[in-house]
Amino acid sequence: MQFFRSVYLALSVSIIKTLGFVLLSAMYTRHHGQSSDAKNGAFMKNGLYAVNFKSSSQDYGSGVISVINGSVNGGDHGYFYQGHIAVNDSELSGTIQIKQWNPDVPSVFGPIPQFDLSLAGQFEGDNFELQGSVVGQNIRIVGRYLAGLI
Structure with missing residues (x-):
């Protein structure tokens, strides 16, 4: 026993x-934390990122996002963003829902108070770049890691 x-x-x-x-x-x-692809060890750090929105001819503006295990939340002076980003090697893809919270700030895409933005791109180190389009207009989003989350 x-x-x-x-x-x-x-x-x-x-x-x-x-x-x-x-x-x-x-x-x-x-x-x-980090958002990761366990299969190949790729990861995107959890944290705060500065984001700049650009077209081929001009900057649209900037904002801040937080990334937590692939979930994205953020905003700027007129809109807030929520969605998910998936990681595969150094490739990123996802869909972000954009909603207007300040009616005094017009969208670069016209009078659309809410829309989904499908994005694809890459990350390297603390930076990423994503491309997408809405209503036939292309957008490029460049992000830079700022700090970890508390």
């Missing part, structure tokens, strides 16, 4: 250590 208690205790300790490691890893990623 003592033998079985010893084996049970050893297995219990082993399971607790494994679960503890998994939980600590999950908490570290959540706190220090």
